[in-house]
Amino acid sequence: MAPGALLETPTTPHTRDGHALEETSDLIDAVNVLKASLKAQSTSTPPQTEVPQQEPEQDIYTASKFDSQKEKSNFRQYETACDRVRNFYTEQHTKQTYAYNLAARASFHSSTRAEMTVWEAMEKLNTLIDESDPDTSLSQIEHLLQSAEAIRRDGKPRWMQLVGLIHDLGKLLFFYGAEGQWDVVGDTFPVGCAFSSKIIYPETFTANPDSRHEVYGTEKGVYEEGCGLDNVMLSWGHDEYLYLVMKGQSRIPEEGLAMIRYHSFYPWHSAGAYRWMMDEKDGRMLEAVKAFNPYDLYSKSDEVPRVEDLKDYYMDIIEEFIGKDKKLKW
Numbered sequence: 001m002a003p004g005a006l007l008e009t010p011t012t013p014h015t016r017d018g019h020a021l022e023e024t025s026d027l028i029d030a031v032n033v034l035k036a037s038l039k040a041q042s043t044s045t046p047p048q049t050e051v052p053q054q055e056p057e058q059d060i061y062t063a064s065k066f067d068s069q070k071e072k073s074n075f076r077q078y079e080t081a082c083d084r085v086r087n088f089y090t091e092q093h094t095k096q097t098y099a100y101n102l103a104a105r106a107s108f109h110s111s112t113r114a115e116m117t118v119w120e121a122m123e124k125l126n127t128l129i130d131e132s133d134p135d136t137s138l139s140q141i142e143h144l145l146q147s148a149e150a151i152r153r154d155g156k157p158r159w160m161q162l163v164g165l166i167h168d169l170g171k172l173l174f175f176y177g178a179e180g181q182w183d184v185v186g187d188t189f190p191v192g193c194a195f196s197s198k199i200i201y202p203e204t205f206t207a208n209p210d211s212r213h214e215v216y217g218t219e220k221g222v223y224e225e226g227c228g229l230d231n232v233m234l235s236w237g238h239d240e241y242l243y244l245v246m247k248g249q250s251r252i253p254e255e256g257l258a259m260i261r262y263h264s265f266y267p268w269h270s271a272g273a274y275r276w277m278m279d280e281k282d283g284r285m286l287e288a289v290k291a292f293n294p295y296d297l298y299s300k301s302d303e304v305p306r307v308e309d310l311k312d313y314y315m316d317i318i319e320e321f322i323g324k325d326k327k328l329k330w
């Protein structure tokens, strides 16, 4: 389905099937947050003057321009990546089982780990260096600002700039009882069905007991054709965690939530695997996730932004879609 133009306004729900229970609860959450924020707006001060953008506002699907001079083949070179990266994926692919994923979700829902503002979360995350990433050794706050700034430079909507700014904040999981980095960072993939050969280092799944399981080891496993990604369990990590945090506590539209939830699902959004799982909504979400991907990946070679210069600009956007100094439940 061709993507429609999407500017600042969150979209309304499209068709849903009877299975998409989670989607329904997402929509209820979104409506509640919207109501709360409309109430807040009626009593708050008028919006501040905006910093001028370089490009007139573009819809999210307009091709990225910031990366036009970059050599794309320099990124995601896993065959020549250092041992740190290969070792990371060997461990992740061995340990991300269906059983582990059920337990991780139960543990997530059993408590609130912290109450912090978005900016506090960015500062807390700053000490983590992602072992899975062959393309950057920068701190996370720098990577987040690089992504957001590239989106801003290309004139994309403010909510998408916010998604750039926060998309990896789920890596905070590392500080909240993760077993290592293997259940926090890296590309994601479905569990409960066969591991695709389009996942990086596919041979490392032979050590995962699910690859020999009588159900999880079959092509479709516990899923049905067209079941929809809302009904699929993706390997637990920072994408799913941040999605769960943001879906009820922000006014980010569903395309933005999908960018957060699926940005590491490279086997799907970039390699074309697992398309049989998709439903109608996923077709639209795929276009949004693809539109976001260059800003995450190719901004890694951009100049390192100065946090202090940008803080006021982004605090304003956080206020708009999340709330002023709002302590989120993490």
Ligand SMILES: O[C@H]1[C@H](O)[C@@H](O)[C@H](O)[C@@H](O)[C@H]1O
Pocket: 130, 132, 133, 134, 168, 185, 186, 187, 188, 263, 264, 265, 266
């Ligand atoms: O190594 C990276 C990193 O962990 C990113 O945060 C994730 O989104 C990518 O999928 C992955 O390749």
Ligand SMILES: [Fe+2]
Pocket: 167, 168, 238, 263, 264
């Ligand atoms: Fe990420």
